[in-house]
Amino acid sequence: MAQFNPTIIGFACNWCCYAGADLAGTSRMKYPANLRLIRVMCSGRIDPQFILRAFKEGADGVFIGGCHPGDCHYVSGNYKTEKRIFLLKNLLAGLGIESERLELNWVSASEGQIFADAVTAFTERIRKLGPLALDAPPSVSQDVAPELEAPAPAAESAGPPPADAESAKPDLGHLKAVPDAGQFACRIPQFKIPDGA
Amino acid sequence: MVDVSRHPNVELLTLSTIKKVSGFVGNFTVTLHQKARYVDASQCTACGDCAKVCPQRFPDEFNLGLSTRTAIYQPFPQAVPAAFCRNEKQCLGALPLACGKCLAACEKKCIDFDQKDIERDYEVGAIVLATGMDVFDATTLAEFGYGKYPDVLTSLEFERLCSAGGPTGGHIVKISDGEEPKDVVFIHCVGSRDKAVGNEYCSRVCCMFIIKQAHLLKDKMPGANVTSYYMDIRAYGKGFEEFYDRVREEGVRFKRGKPSEIFRRKGRLIVRVDDTLLGKVIEHETDMVVLGVGLVPSEGHRELAQALKLSLSSDRFFLEAHPKLRPVDTNIDGVYLAGCAQGPKDIPDTVAQAKGAASSAIALLNKGKVKVDPIVADINEDACSSCHICEALCPYQALVYDTQKHVMTVNQILCKGCGVCPSACPSGAITLRHYTSVQIDAQLDALLSKGGESREERAVAEKVEA
Numbered sequence: 001m002a003q004f005n006p007t008i009i010g011f012a013c014n015w016c017c018y019a020g021a022d023l024a025g026t027s028r029m030k031y032p033a034n035l036r037l038i039r040v041m042c043s044g045r046i047d048p049q050f051i052l053r054a055f056k057e058g059a060d061g062v063f064i065g066g067c068h069p070g071d072c073h074y075v076s077g078n079y080k081t082e083k084r085i086f087l088l089k090n091l092l093a094g095l096g097i098e099s100e101r102l103e104l105n106w107v108s109a110s111e112g113q114i115f116a117d118a119v120t121a122f123t124e125r126i127r128k129l130g131p132l133a134l135d136a137p138p139s140v141s142q143d144v145a146p147e148l149e150a151p152a153p154a155a156e157s158a159g160p161p162p163a164d165a166e167s168a169k170p171d172l173g174h175l176k177a178v179p180d181a182g183q184f185a186c187r188i189p190q191f192k193i194p195d196g197a
Numbered sequence: 198m199v200d201v202s203r204h205p206n207v208e209l210l211t212l213s214t215i216k217k218v219s220g221f222v223g224n225f226t227v228t229l230h231q232k233a234r235y236v237d238a239s240q241c242t243a244c245g246d247c248a249k250v251c252p253q254r255f256p257d258e259f260n261l262g263l264s265t266r267t268a269i270y271q272p273f274p275q276a277v278p279a280a281f282c283r284n285e286k287q288c289l290g291a292l293p294l295a296c297g298k299c300l301a302a303c304e305k306k307c308i309d310f311d312q313k314d315i316e317r318d319y320e321v322g323a324i325v326l327a328t329g330m331d332v333f334d335a336t337t338l339a340e341f342g343y344g345k346y347p348d349v350l351t352s353l354e355f356e357r358l359c360s361a362g363g364p365t366g367g368h369i370v371k372i373s374d375g376e377e378p379k380d381v382v383f384i385h386c387v388g389s390r391d392k393a394v395g396n397e398y399c400s401r402v403c404c405m406f407i408i409k410q411a412h413l414l415k416d417k418m419p420g421a422n423v424t425s426y427y428m429d430i431r432a433y434g435k436g437f438e439e440f441y442d443r444v445r446e447e448g449v450r451f452k453r454g455k456p457s458e459i460f461r462r463k464g465r466l467i468v469r470v471d472d473t474l475l476g477k478v479i480e481h482e483t484d485m486v487v488l489g490v491g492l493v494p495s496e497g498h499r500e501l502a503q504a505l506k507l508s509l510s511s512d513r514f515f516l517e518a519h520p521k522l523r524p525v526d527t528n529i530d531g532v533y534l535a536g537c538a539q540g541p542k543d544i545p546d547t548v549a550q551a552k553g554a555a556s557s558a559i560a561l562l563n564k565g566k567v568k569v570d571p572i573v574a575d576i577n578e579d580a581c582s583s584c585h586i587c588e589a590l591c592p593y594q595a596l597v598y599d600t601q602k603h604v605m606t607v608n609q610i611l612c613k614g615c616g617v618c619p620s621a622c623p624s625g626a627i628t629l630r631h632y633t634s635v636q637i638d639a640q641l642d643a644l645l646s647k648g649g650e651s652r653e654e655r656a657v658a659e660k661v662e663a
Contacts, residue, residue, distance in 0.1 A: 036644040045616025057645040074615035075592035
């Protein structure tokens with residue numbers, strides 16, 4: 001069987017990731033040709049609608065590259081991207097798109113190798129996931145609802161949950177990788193926002 | 198400083214803080230708060246008659262508490278303007294029963310206890326930040342016993358002791374008993390290159406000022422035993438390495454190792470240090486320890502950064518626009534950096550950067566025009582629902598609400614074209630020129646279409662084939 005060749009759309013900010021990609025190119029580094037890069041001035045320009053449109057129009061994965069936290073050319077655009085992508089990843093699950101198909105990466109202008117490695121790893125991941133099948137009915141919508149309403153078992157008791165609790169849970173399939181859906185309205189970013197940003 | 202104060206085109210404002218900065222490059226409005234001096238600086242001749250009669254005594258900040266000053270005082274002999282000032286919190290006041298002795302002593306009658314703080318707006322075209330730095334607070338490092346043992350000094354205190362105009366007239370003595378020290382230890386990198394205190398950076402000037410102070414000490418007291426404990430000697434400037442060699446030849450001993458502890462035993466200070474070149478822990482008995490304290494951002498720099506919307510780098514100093522290509526610019530057009538406000542540096546580097554900043558400001562003002570990038574946000578006023586979501590997102594405060602039209606407007610000089618607002622606008626009223634949604638969608642379509650077909654067209658084609 002021929003190897004699946006995914007189509008990947010990349011959004012790269014002009015100052016860090018795009019320059020990093022440029023460096024990867026001028027340094028003759030190799031990475032899969034599946035990535036098609038779109039330049040934006042700042043990762044903060046990436047409207048979640050662009051990502052959804054990319055998936056709709058046939059992308060199997062979307063790669064986003066911004067500046068490292070604290071390095072944004074526009075002070076704090078990448079923090080906004082981080083929040084938006086986090087929210088969108090949670091929404092994607094509800095739309096029947098695996099959240100692993102969307103990746104946010106920080107690549108600086110000097111990190112050509114890191115860019116090449118990240119793209120290679122992401123392409124491999126999408127290759128394993130296979131083509132995005134959007135035509136399948138979004139069967140997740142019924143499954144997500146009980147999960148949202150069900151009280152978190154850990155909050156009820158400190159002891160081990162009853163044995164049947166696991167089996168009573170609906171089979172969420174690929175949704176298991178998604179963090180607790182209830183927390184996505186507000187979340188502390190993974191990194192510390194420096195003062196003055 | 199005297200030159201600056203006398204220049205016809207320079208208005209020097211002392212005792213002033215920036216309250217608010219609005220506007221943009223070429224059109225800044227700076228609101229300054231000038232504290233009352235309580236002395237008419239244009240009349241005062243700095244004769245000092247007022248200080249002679251003042252009954253109050255406080256630690257002198259300039260001599261770091263090694264001497265005292267009165268409540269009406271001149272901060273230091275060469276202070277500009279050459280006039281006295283009064284600390285209203287320390288002064289007993291002018292009530293007939295309180296004090297008011299200085300009022301009577303002043304021949305020129307230039308002391309005015311009723312002077313008020315002034316707040317004034319200044320229209321300026323460019324701003325140069327040269328707010329300097331502070332020194333590291335050595336009391337943070339309890340292991341060195343600074344503040345506990347009087348003979349553990351900071352380098353700045355030692356500098357005052359060395360100064361002919363200092364509290365001891367340049368005579369180096371132990372603070373504890375007034376005797377001359379026979380053995381002095383210098384410690385490098387106190388509060389710099391130290392992750393434990395949150396200062397990872399090298400303060401750059403300490404190596405050289407410690408070498409200079411060791412030289413001064415050897416010069417004044419050739420018989421004294423002078424030892425310097427260092428992590429690395431960074432003598433990187435012009436003539437610095439030669440000076441370091443010369444001081445070593447003068448008999449100052451440089452030992453590699455960072456002291457771990459200072460304590461007192463039988464009236465003498467003991468410095469415990471791992472001499473990394475000898476490979477063993479030694480206890481150095483000494484009379485005086487000088488801590489080579491590093492530089493930290495000046496007090497109030499965060500408020501200033503907020504007022505000017507500037508960013509700070511990870512070391513908490515002001516962030517330059519580009520570390521190599523734009524080292525005097527900031528991310529705000531028309532605001533420039535000079536000196537230690539941007540990061541620790543020595544005098545030659547500060548002078549070089551200050552000249553760069555001044556030239557940048559002059560070049561900007563002389564043109565009378567600024568070039569702005571064409572990539573800016575535009576607002577479709579008909580679509581704007583005035584939800585204000587974009588306003589809070591803009592890091593440049595380029596989005597301003599028009600209270601007449603009830604729509605947001607973009608200040609195209611402040612806008613840097615990042616595009617955070619168009620992707621947040623729920624009404625789709627904002628477009629970023631050259632990066633509009635239509636343009637990006639077109640790119641997406643072009644990149645994703647296989648043979649010019651969209652996903653739907655492909656699906657139809659597949660069905661037909663089946």
